[in-house]
Amino acid sequence: MAGRLRARVPALTSRVVARLLSDLPVYAELPHEEIAGDIADIVQHNLRLFADVVEQRRPATDAELAQQRDSSAQRAEEGVPLDAILTAYQVGIAMCWEETARDAGPGDLPAVLEIMDRIMVLQQQLTSAVSGAYLEARQILDSQEHGGRHALMAALLAGEDLDRFTRRTGLRPAARYLTMTLALDPHDDERGQPPGSGADVAARRKIRRIRTALDRFCGVPALTALDAGGGTVLLPVAEPPPWNGPGGLCELVEEAALAAGVPVTAAAETVEPGAVPAAVARNAEIVGLVARTGRPAGLYRLDDVLLEYQLSRPSEALDGLARLLSPLEAKPELLHTLETYLAHGLDRRAAAAALHVHPNTVDYRIRRINGLTGLSPARPADLQHLNAALVARRSV
Incomplete structure (x- = not known):
């Protein structure tokens, strides 16, 4: 069976690649040269590995899984989702099984069962190796991206010389930032629980949902400094977003509150990078005034609290x-x-x-x-x- 499978590797590789392109839109969007090169190579490698473990009746060695780990790390850098990668491996394994069992007869049952056992072991090994390499690569990338975002936000909030910051880090601020101060009510799952228990988990879930809504609004990861009670948000924007209407800031705050499951009070102002510190301070004061005057949750700007703001001087x-x-x-x-x-x-x-x-x-x-x-x-x-x-x- 192993010999027959090796002989069919070229044709089976073409069939597997075609199946990936038809079933997985993410793979169809990859460059053609990558499909014909890296993707086809890893498919062939897996097919030959499958033949080896069947023929030699053993699991794959760590060295034999190195190419799969490297390929998974590359896909992570390209932004291919992990679920799509694992589905691709599942498609390849299933087509291997179909090829193996196609000509089997009733007398081949013991061999078929043994081959199935080898398939299951190999699939487990592949899933573990591919997932581990992908998550490790993503952790490194996310750490680098998070570190860069954190440094940029710190520079903007501190009013640092941004030209000097760009020369030092290579990070360039956006032309404008939508500055927001958020005040978040406690979630029901946070209330009445001691610190370090389910309350912390509920707070993290609330913050993550808020960030997801913010990221979706601006199309890139937002610069945030949030805790369970709220915090500061900087969203890069090309032009000041509309306040009301579809796609406006009021709708964003409503969606964030709905996603988090808590009332959200916010103040917002769009400014150029150099004006970020003053805008953030002003937003925080507006949110404080809203809370002290007992106004309902929602989005506010200076025009909404002019009297209170002036009288608070x-x-x-x-x-x-x-x-x-x-x-x-x-x-x-x-x-x-x-x-x-x-x-x-x-x-x-x-x-x-x-x-x-x-x-x-x-x-x-x-x-x-x-x-x-x-x-x-x-x-x-x-x-x-x-x-x-x-x-x-x-x-x-």
């Missing part, structure tokens, strides 16, 4: 505005009622429902607030002062 007026509400410090229920009443657009019934009290109780508390502070939400001028005072109070 240190000044004597800021302290004075905050002191307008000092008479309510000892009455937390009044302060909470005021915040809720203003947040619901002065709708006493909606505020009462949110506070789980009767609307008359809201009216009573608003009158008490007026008596203690001298300010009433019913007077337009006072309403402006009350809103500003709440913002200032959260900022000092």
Whole structure:
């Protein structure tokens, strides 16, 4: 059987290669010279190896699997998925088996069973050798890519001289970056679990899904510094992406939140590389303001929080505005009622429902607030002062 298989190697190689091209689109996209060269060579090598292990009734040696390991590492560098490579080996093994068993008769059953055993052992060896070499090559490549991305992000965030950075590392920044600050809520699987248990796994899964959504949006790996609570993201872009609509940034944040299974609050701004540090600082401040003012999760920009942002700047007026509400410090229920009443657009019934009290109780508390502070939400001028005072109070 081994001799017959060796004689059919050229024809069988052509058939195996043709099958790979028809069944596996990844292989069909490889250069023709690579198919006719490297791929055909490794197919022939495997066919002859199969004949040897059958004839000599033994497993393959480590040296006999060296070419397969080298080939797998090359495919890893080319970006061919591991599942496609393993499928290709499975196709070759199956066609070997078909060739071997084609002319077998009832009296050949013991030999057929022994050949099947040799096939299974060889397939196991090939899978192990190919997977190991592929993963090792990918680990090296990913480490290099990750190290380069980390260095680039560090240089951008530090405001380093980017021309000097490029000369030193060979890495060139993009023309523009979409800077984002993300705040991630805990996933349900993170809550109530001690550190180092399933909570850590849930946090890593959440972060990985966020990164996948970001990478898909920009088409290349994003520059990220994320932990379970959020962090900073830099996405290389040719032009500022649209804010709303299909393919816009609001849709990206919604998709990221859906993928991660948690609410995501984000601030974003597109800038040139030299402006990245200032944009990142501004985004972080916007996300903080959104959290302090109790706004819902979603995507924000400076225009959405102009009043809060301006009132959060240190000044004597800021302290004075905050002191307008000092008479309510000892009455937390009044302060909470005021915040809720203003947040619901002065709708006493909606505020009462949110506070789980009767609307008359809201009216009573608003009158008490007026008596203690001298300010009433019913007077337009006072309403402006009350809103500003709440913002200032959260900022000092």
